[in-house]
Amino acid sequence: MHYGNGMITRCRDVLESEFQYCSDLNTTRFLKRMLEVEKPDFIAFTGDNIFGPSTTDAAESLFEAFGPAMESGLPWAAILGNHDQESTMNREELMSFISLMDYSVSQVNPSAEDLSSPVKGGMVTNIDGFGNYNLRVYGAPGSHLANSSILDLFFLDSGDREVIQGVRTYGWIKESQLSWLRSIYHESQVQKQNSDQSADTFPTATSPALAFFHIPIPEIRHLYHNKIVGEFQEAVACSSVNSGVLQTFVSIGDVQAVFMGHDHKNDFCGNLDGIWFCYGGGFGYHGYGKAGWPRRARVIIAELGKGDKSWMGVKRIKTWKRLDDEKLSKIDEQVLWVHQPS
Amino acid sequence: MHYGNGMITRCRDVLESEFQYCSDLNTTRFLKRMLEVEKPDFIAFTGDNIFGPSTTDAAESLFEAFGPAMESGLPWAAILGNHDQESTMNREELMSFISLMDYSVSQVNPSAEDLSSPVKGGMVTNIDGFGNYNLRVYGAPGSHLANSSILDLFFLDSGDREVIQGVRTYGWIKESQLSWLRSIYHESQVQKQNSDQSADTFPTATSPALAFFHIPIPEIRHLYHNKIVGEFQEAVACSSVNSGVLQTFVSIGDVQAVFMGHDHKNDFCGNLDGIWFCYGGGFGYHGYGKAGWPRRARVIIAELGKGDKSWMGVKRIKTWKRLDDEKLSKIDEQVLWVHQPS
Numbered sequence: 073m074h075y076g077n078g079m080i081t082r083c084r085d086v087l088e089s090e091f092q093y094c095s096d097l098n099t100t101r102f103l104k105r106m107l108e109v110e111k112p113d114f115i116a117f118t119g120d121n122i123f124g125p126s127t128t129d130a131a132e133s134l135f136e137a138f139g140p141a142m143e144s145g146l147p148w149a150a151i152l153g154n155h156d157q158e159s160t161m162n163r164e165e166l167m168s169f170i171s172l173m174d175y176s177v178s179q180v181n182p183s184a185e186d187l188s189s190p191v192k193g194g195m196v197t198n199i200d201g202f203g204n205y206n207l208r209v210y211g212a213p214g215s216h217l218a219n220s221s222i223l224d225l226f227f228l229d230s231g232d233r234e235v236i237q238g239v240r241t242y243g244w245i246k247e248s249q250l251s252w253l254r255s256i257y258h259e260s261q262v263q264k265q266n267s268d269q270s271a272d273t274f275p276t277a278t279s280p281a282l283a284f285f286h287i288p289i290p291e292i293r294h295l296y297h298n299k300i301v302g303e304f305q306e307a308v309a310c311s312s313v314n315s316g317v318l319q320t321f322v323s324i325g326d327v328q329a330v331f332m333g334h335d336h337k338n339d340f341c342g343n344l345d346g347i348w349f350c351y352g353g354g355f356g357y358h359g360y361g362k363a364g365w366p367r368r369a370r371v372i373i374a375e376l377g378k379g380d381k382s383w384m385g386v387k388r389i390k391t392w393k394r395l396d397d398e399k400l401s402k403i404d405e406q407v408l409w410v411h412q413p414s
Numbered sequence: 415m416h417y418g419n420g421m422i423t424r425c426r427d428v429l430e431s432e433f434q435y436c437s438d439l440n441t442t443r444f445l446k447r448m449l450e451v452e453k454p455d456f457i458a459f460t461g462d463n464i465f466g467p468s469t470t471d472a473a474e475s476l477f478e479a480f481g482p483a484m485e486s487g488l489p490w491a492a493i494l495g496n497h498d499q500e501s502t503m504n505r506e507e508l509m510s511f512i513s514l515m516d517y518s519v520s521q522v523n524p525s526a527e528d529l530s531s532p533v534k535g536g537m538v539t540n541i542d543g544f545g546n547y548n549l550r551v552y553g554a555p556g557s558h559l560a561n562s563s564i565l566d567l568f569f570l571d572s573g574d575r576e577v578i579q580g581v582r583t584y585g586w587i588k589e590s591q592l593s594w595l596r597s598i599y600h601e602s603q604v605q606k607q608n609s610d611q612s613a614d615t616f617p618t619a620t621s622p623a624l625a626f627f628h629i630p631i632p633e634i635r636h637l638y639h640n641k642i643v644g645e646f647q648e649a650v651a652c653s654s655v656n657s658g659v660l661q662t663f664v665s666i667g668d669v670q671a672v673f674m675g676h677d678h679k680n681d682f683c684g685n686l687d688g689i690w691f692c693y694g695g696g697f698g699y700h701g702y703g704k705a706g707w708p709r710r711a712r713v714i715i716a717e718l719g720k721g722d723k724s725w726m727g728v729k730r731i732k733t734w735k736r737l738d739d740e741k742l743s744k745i746d747e748q749v750l751w752v753h754q755p756s
Contacts, residue, residue: 076422076424077419077422077470079467080418080419080423080467080468080469080470081422081424081468082418082423082424082426082467082468082700084424084426088702091702092467095467125421125422125424125434125437126422126423126424127422128419128422358424360430360433
């Protein structure tokens with residue numbers, strides 16, 4: 073959202089005819105419009121929620137930026153980008169503040185309790201960054217999956233900036249964070265082995281997971297030569313460090329799609345080793361963009377299977393985007409994952 | 415200057431590499447650099463000093479915008495553009511405030527006393543706008559011109575917006591203002607006739623005058639096909655009304671050069687009926703501009719003639735611009751007026 077100080081924070085990269093009345097309030101309006109048209113169940117914010125250099129008071133800007141989310145009464149979650157901490161709060165303070173906002177289900181980091189795992193050696197006691205957490209979507213109330221996670225949402229802090237051998241680069245997801253991901257995976261494997269698996273359910277082993285972080289991984293660059301859905305209009309601004317995020321996702325196997333922020337003029341989904349990586353596309357009006365190329369937002373839908381007696385697990389995950397034009401045009405609809413009966 | 419809220423107000427139309435650390439503070443820095451390099455005797459601000467829509471408190475923004483001028487201790491004068499009043503102060507309040515700032519020699523409007531003229535019918539009792547005034551530069555102390563105006567500076571309020579037959583257009587200089595100009599002219603003519611004219615001076619009848627206002631007059635458009643010094647890079651954003659400013663200047667005869675603001679990507683001087691019309695070129699970083707085309711400022715020098723015994727009147731008026739690049743490059747130097755001995 074790149075939120076600044078609201079009405080006095082002007083839009084970047086809009087048409088000259090749009091500039092005069094364009095401010096952060098356009099970002100607020102777009103968020104409200106998206107909530108009205110899509111009536112979602114959950115909202116995920118992928119970082120650079122506020123743009124520090126244009127903000128005099130981070131808390132105030134966070135209230136304004138997440139205002140429509142809080143007013144909606146929907147659960148919502150956010151992670152940090154590379155600009156959020158550039159004003160009056162550091163990253164720990166920001167995530168703590170965000171985790172306490174109305175209807176926010178964001179967390180600063182996994183608590184020690186969450187991290188206790190029956191798998192020895194998989195326990196993570198210290199984790200890099202702020203805003204690493206796992207949200208579980210449970211099955212339909214009354215169904216046999218009412219107490220099982222049918223969709224995992226992983227939020228990861230990809231950091232802001234780092235200096236590697238004297239050279240400035242973007243942050244990346246550290247080994248401690250990947251280790252935490254693996255520990256969750258091991259834990260869920262153990263739980264699955266211990267749980268009753270009846271024949272008429274989608275095996276919980278195939279419950280999909282989605283991941284959200286701000287800064288793209290270096291492999292996204294390879295997608296320039298691949299078939300993608302959407303537009304690849306700027307260089308991937310990733311870290312010079314490859315910490316093995318893709319390999320970790322591949323080895324875990326649950327993560328079917330990853331959603332990133334950071335690059336405003338890229339809004340594509342591309343597939344790497346069977347996992348979809350999707351940009352949201354620039355949303356906020358004070359963030360850089362491309363005049364005449366409307367601000368946009370990504371929608372994700374996880375559809376439940378319908379059994380004979382009750383709702384089942386997730387059977388399909390789709391995505392599309394909407395443009396902040398007059399009709400909130402829906403574009404680039406695609407299927408990201410389909411449940412394969414075993 | 416298009417000043418907003420200072421550090422949190424971001425630059426428009428700069429290179430992506432410049433954007434990160436670019437704010438209103440760059441405008442402040444440019445003003446300070448100009449004062450250091452040119453060491454001027456006077457500073458004139460030609461409107462849109464602050465950009466209302468990016469300002470939460472007009473008074474605060476005025477203090478920041480004119481800060482380097484006030485700190486310099488130099489006399490300075492400002493008029494209003496079309497954006498100054500778009501926040502917390504109306505045009506009358508703005509000019510009143512500006513007139514009271516440290517070292518400001520700006521005036522809201524001519525006082526009743528100034529307007530009393532021996533020429534019947536030339537007296538103006540009511541004048542449109544706020545910021546119409548005449549500053550007189552007197553001859554060198556100790557010279558025979560110590561008590562005579564050797565250079566007149568006319569500041570005029572060209573307004574903001576008007577609606578003509580339902581169509582929105584820019585403001586213009588009204589007949590009441592032109593009538594005031596004519597009355598000053600008549601008054602000075604009478605004074606000259608009454609004064610002692612010794613042979614070894616430049617006759618005061620040829621004392622040049624300069625005029626400053628924000629919105630260009632419609633005739634500036636004709637200069638597109640004429641020889642100009644500088645660049646004509648955007649349509650002249652003037653009023654649809656031609657109130658006869660050029661004719662008035664021609665008939666008065668004293669005004670040798672006119673300095674305008676408003677169009678940031680035009681920085682040329684062009685000649686209309688013997689009078690030079692010069693844009694300053696965009697100065698402020700929050701004003702629109704052209705990325706890679708440096709912000710710039712116009713310098714005007716009025717050189718005094720050197721007589722046998724003492725300083726004389728103005729013998730030549732020159733102008734140039736400086737770019738806000740590393741070397742403050744000096745460009746487009748030209749002569750605007752030379753005293754012709756009678």
